[in-house]
Amino acid sequence: MRRYYIAGNWKMNLTPSEGALYAAELAKAVQKGKPDAKVMIAPAFVAIPAVLEAVKGSPIIVAAQNAADHLSGAYTGEVSLSMLKDLGVGTVILGHSERRAIYGESDALINAKTKLALSEGFEVILCVGETLEEREAGKLEDVLSRQVKIGLGGVSSADMSRVVIAYEPVWAIGTGKTATPDDADNAHAYIRGLINGLYGKDVAEQLIIQYGGSVKADNVKELMAKPNVDGALVGGASLSIDKFLPIIEFGL
Numbered sequence: 001m002r003r004y005y006i007a008g009n010w011k012m013n014l015t016p017s018e019g020a021l022y023a024a025e026l027a028k029a030v031q032k033g034k035p036d037a038k039v040m041i042a043p044a045f046v047a048i049p050a051v052l053e054a055v056k057g058s059p060i061i062v063a064a065q066n067a068a069d070h071l072s073g074a075y076t077g078e079v080s081l082s083m084l085k086d087l088g089v090g091t092v093i094l095g096h097s098e099r100r101a102i103y104g105e106s107d108a109l110i111n112a113k114t115k116l117a118l119s120e121g122f123e124v125i126l127c128v129g130e131t132l133e134e135r136e137a138g139k140l141e142d143v144l145s146r147q148v149k150i151g152l153g154g155v156s157s158a159d160m161s162r163v164v165i166a167y168e169p170v171w172a173i174g175t176g177k178t179a180t181p182d183d184a185d186n187a188h189a190y191i192r193g194l195i196n197g198l199y200g201k202d203v204a205e206q207l208i209i210q211y212g213g214s215v216k217a218d219n220v221k222e223l224m225a226k227p228n229v230d231g232a233l234v235g236g237a238s239l240s241i242d243k244f245l246p247i248i249e250f251g252l
């Protein structure tokens with residue numbers, strides 16, 4: 001039986017009180033229904049404690065959207081993995097295209113964060129994906145290869161059981177443009193091939209690869225039907241129960 005993993009990245013939306021109300025409602029719905037997937041939500045840092053409290057006793061995983069590349073010290077404005085661990089968070093999204101494009105995070109920095117998070121026992125959702133310019137210039141494979149190889153540099157085969165890759169073509173994020181299920185499947189197959197080359201067949205087959213970019217109730221089923229698409233990283237449509245619930249209950 002296939003394993004699916006659907007994640008909601010709230011980005012800089014929902015205050016702690018809004019997030020807690022929504023998360024409590026989602027936890028109730030998840031316990032009543034039968035989601036077809038493992039379900040994760042990633043609130044803003046300040047909303048994490050309230051959201052953790054709201055989902056207590058439910059199978060929903062609460063993740064962070066980012067973390068610093070150091071565990072403590074003089075890094076004004078940053079939040080460390082040890083702080084997140086202290087709250088009870090065990091999953092972190094790293095290398096989101098908004099971190100790369102808006103905050104200038106390099107592949108080397110994302111790799112440092114990935115290695116630190118894995119050594120601290122976290123599960124890492126490593127985001128990769130090309131811009132429209134890169135895709136149109138025929139550089140899709142070069143970009144994915146660079147982001148995967150540098151992002152995972154020094155990560156052991158054993159630690160790969162705690163790595164998820166999210167393929168998020170930048171041109172499909174928040175734009176309403178979704179990659180076709182075949183586009184997504186082809187990119188995922190390429191990524192799986194890279195992992196096969198780096199870690200071998202078993203790790204490549206076990207790897208969960210999520211698709212992200214304008215995932216909605218009306219396209220999720222088609223995407224999940226593809227052999228290399230094992231889940232989704234959802235932005236806008238993860239912000240309300242009426243939009244997110246049909247995504248986690250895609251019913252293949």
Ligand SMILES: O=C(CO)COP(=O)(O)O
Pocket residue numbers: 009096168172173174175176212213214215233234235236237
């Ligand atoms: O960036 C995303 C999730 O991390 C995707 O965002 P949208 O679903 O809003 O396109």
